[in-house]
Amino acid sequence: MLEALLLPFQFGFMQNAFWIAIIVSVPTALLSCFLVLKGWALMGDAVSHAVLPGIVLAYILGLPLILGAFAAGMLTAAATGYLAENSRVKQDTVMGVVFSGMFGLGIVMYVGLQTNVHLDHILFGNMLGVGTQDLWTAGIISVVVALVLVVKWKDFMLHAFDPAQAKVSGLPVRLLHYGLLAILSLTIVATLSATGLILAVGLLIAPGAIAFLTARSLKCMLPVAVVVCMLSMLGGVYLSFHIDSAPAPTIMLILTVLFIAAFVRRSVQARRASATL
Template identity: 75%
Template sequence: MMLETLLQPFQFPFMQNAFWIAAIVAVPTALLSCFLVLKGWALMGDAVSHAVLPGVVLAYILNIPLVIGAFVAGMCCAILTGYLSENSRVKQDTVMGVVFSGMFGLGIVIYTSITSDAHLDHILFGNMLGVGPQDLWTAGIISAIVAVVLLMKWKDLLLHAFDPAQAQASGMNTTLLHYGLLTILSLTIVATLSTTGLILAVGLLIAPGAIAFLTTRSFGAMMVVAVVTCLLSMLTGVYLSFYLDSAPAPTIILIFSAVFVLAFINRQIRTRRATQPAN
């Protein structure tokens, strides 16, 4: 009876799809989070994830796939942020705050002005328990593309994240790398629409890389730890949400937060031991 109870979540099709979508998006979000953490783009991930809302709503009105609207809106936010920060005295983080809040507000205004069967909570916080085959295919294709690109170009992106001037001096097209990373960010957020939604997407885009950064010393190990941490945390969050009768997305984010705190405490203990004089 105990084993049957433990395996109960795997007996329901909606839970099986939730596990699948969690496993699918874990790899690209974890890999991307490593670059966002090193580059200091945490706010950029938050900005783009919020800014795709008007694109999603307009795509619903025009009866086109929501992922198209989300991607276009995400790219518009990223390009607009880059242009304003490069052509004004305002710092990039300030520009991102203005742009993403403005686009998010625009999305809310458009949504409230139309009659829609789409539930806003599903857009904002995800709907993992309502994932269908089309969502799995969309997330799977996007995740595969993002993962392949990141694994093929990780050395170039790593140099660009640490030292853009050196990357440019080495003959790399830093503009292409910059906007390529923004494109990958927008695509990844589209893939997470069905899992964590727009509000909590930043958790997937930052937490795995932050946890791995605290526990590793090399970038290769950082990517491995980020992927493993993300995969286990997401699957555990989906599993526990069944018994806690909670939404999977917030449960996953809470697990990420707990793991981050543990990693931070472990790092502090290791640092203190390393700095203590030997007896």
């Protein structure tokens, strides 16, 4: 029984999958808290879909895929912000139009390109095929993103809750705004090899949503989100080996179950509190 339980740790590809899960879980969890508080869940969805044409273009030009993904993500974020500020259309509508258009452009470019890069690996990730270079790339990005969010978490918190107060307090609101978008793009780049473009949205929303339902302050939300995300990713990779499923969707299912459990727990607590009044 013990040998069967430890079997996944004996394979090199599973070890790399566990490592990428640990590395990616920290920045995605921290960032998800700010996205949830700021109401930017759709922004994470938009940027994650919109990086596809950048990836295809980088492949055509022979450049690192992460450069194309980051450039496309920043272009999408900047275009969304400009259109929302200079038109009567609301930001969520602009994001829906921009990211669907960019995603469609990426699919058209990919179909017209002869490549050995499988589209499923780009969209849904290939965690079991993670190599040393992927680990280093994700590790460097994760360290940078985590350090920025931890050091400047109070500034990002004030910007998320009250941008007007942040501006009055002398904080560089525009820099914080586009800095958060840059961090979002970098984090999506870090998750490309693990969960792909589509399932990365779950990592950028679910941990923060779960922490929001279980913690009462942002200072507590951040570590709760990291623990939830890391355990879910490690558990998903481990469980996928034994049930013969893909790691990324298994991780998303675990996060969904935890969110439902947190929601039910919060609802029960709210009913008990109202009953005692």
